[in-house]
Amino acid sequence: MKTRRDFLKQAAMISACFGSVRLCPASVYAAQEPKKMKLGLVTYLWGMDWDLSTLIANCEKAGLSGIELRVEHAHSVTPELSKEERNNVAKRFADSSVKLVSFGTICEFHFTEPDILRKHIDVAREYVVLAKDCGATGIKVRPNNLPKEVEQEKTVAQIARSISELGRFAQDHGQEIRLEVHGQCAPIPIMKTIIDQVPEKNVGLCWNCNPQDLEGPGLKANFDSVKNRLSGIIHIRDLASIVSYPTRELFELLRAENYSGYLLIEESEAKLSAEERIKRLGQSAKIFAEWQKI
Numbered sequence: 622m623k624t625r626r627d628f629l630k631q632a633a634m635i636s637a638c639f640g641s642v643r644l645c646p647a648s649v650y651a652a653q654e655p656k657k658m659k660l661g662l663v664t665y666l667w668g669m670d671w672d673l674s675t676l677i678a679n680c681e682k683a684g685l686s687g688i689e690l691r692v693e694h695a696h697s698v699t700p701e702l703s704k705e706e707r708n709n710v711a712k713r714f715a716d717s718s719v720k721l722v723s724f725g726t727i728c729e730f731h732f733t734e735p736d737i738l739r740k741h742i743d744v745a746r747e748y749v750v751l752a753k754d755c756g757a758t759g760i761k762v763r764p765n766n767l768p769k770e771v772e773q774e775k776t777v778a779q780i781a782r783s784i785s786e787l788g789r790f791a792q793d794h795g796q797e798i799r800l801e802v803h804g805q806c807a808p809i810p811i812m813k814t815i816i817d818q819v820p821e822k823n824v825g826l827c828w829n830c831n832p833q834d835l836e837g838p839g840l841k842a843n844f845d846s847v848k849n850r851l852s853g854i855i856h857i858r859d860l861a862s863i864v865s866y867p868t869r870e871l872f873e874l875l876r877a878e879n880y881s882g883y884l885l886i887e888e889s890e891a892k893l894s895a896e897e898r899i900k901r902l903g904q905s906a907k908i909f910a911e912w913q914k915i
Contacts, residue, residue: 656881658872660909661687663725663856663887667898669694673713679895680719683902684910687883688714689723689761689854692748698724698755700747707754714756721757722883723799723854724748729765730783731776731806742783749791749798758853759797761827762787764815765804777811781818788821799827799852808833809843816850825852829887830866840867844874853882860886861904872912884909 662668662685668676673696680688690698698710714721728745732738748760764780767773788798798821802812807829816826826847828834834843855875858864872884886905893901 656879657913658875658880659686659720659883660906661685661689661720661722661883661885662902663689663885664691664694664696665725665887665889666891667886667888667893667902668696669891671695671895673698673710677713677717677719679899680902681717683899684906685719685886685902687720687722687885689725689883689885690721691725692727698751700744700751702751704754707751711754711756720883721755722759722885723757724752724760726760726762728762729804730762730780731764731766731768731804733768733771738779738783742787745787745798746790749787749794749796752796753794757796759791759799759823761799761801761854763801763803764806764812767805767811773811777806777814778818780806781815784815784824785819785821788819788824792821792823796823797853798824799854800824801827801856802829802831802834807831808836809846810837813847816847825850827852828855828871830855830857830868830871832866835867840870841874844871848874848878851878851880851882855880855882855884856887857884858886859888859890859901859905860908861901869912 662680664671664676669691671679676688676696690696692699702710710721726745726748728741728748730738730741732741745760745762752758752760762784767776784798784800791798800816802809806812806815812826816824828851834840837843857868857871858866860868886902
């Protein structure tokens with residue numbers, strides 16, 4: 622039975638809610654709004670020839686909210702930049718409606734030669750620092766292959782150790798390591814075996830919309846097996862074109878998990894004109910917005 626004191630306490634809380642929204646969390650009386658995913662671009666081919674200013678402007682025009690900079694492209698955002706240049710990159714994005722989400726490196730960890738493996742780890746570390754300085758939240762790396770002369774289990778363990786080391790380094794810089802589902806390691810059971818050996822929570826998988834995702838038990842079962850280790854970015858295909866991959870089904874699986882990261886469009890049709898690329902990206906943004914409403 623409620624006392625007069627309980628009644629007065631509840632009345633005060635309700636009054637605070639109506640008088641100042643800041644004083645009362647919305648969750649007290651209403652269900653929290655579901656988190657929403659965001660749409661962006663991987664500059665793999667569709668942005669490879671755009672300098673940074675053009676890239677940002679074109680993404681704004683298309684209605685995208687995030688960018689993963691593929692390294693060694695025309696944007697020229699590399700570890701060689703000075704501190705002042707890094708600050709300038711961060712400011713360009715801060716002054717725009719587009720977020721610098723990630724750096725798409727080509728660092729890989731399957732090599733049998735120790736010196737090459739070490740080089741890739743060290744380069745990845747440089748990009749971690751660059752990402753922090755430029756305002757990004759992480760970098761993308763690849764597992765990547767399975768040398769025939771080495772037992773698969775041994776290569777998988779080596780990849781996991783390398784990623785784990787990189788993850789510990791990235792923790793000190795507030796960055797996430799996004800391990801792309803890529804190469805001969807692309808089958809989801811292999812990726813799961815790798816990520817299960819990486820305890821660092823700032824390391825996650827970058828789902829990549831590969832045909833291998835549909836193999837075996839199918840998309841949902843493969844997705845469910847690693848859904849607790851997804852990173853803040855996922856690579857998808859252009860939504861405005863007809864593709865065989867069930868992107869809409871993936872979207873719904875992500876939404877069911879309340880995923881709030883970036884879905885980044887990565888396309889390989891390099892022969893399209895700049896105008897056509899912007900048009901297609903804009904169409905994808907409209908389709909994505911409609912999916913969010915349903």
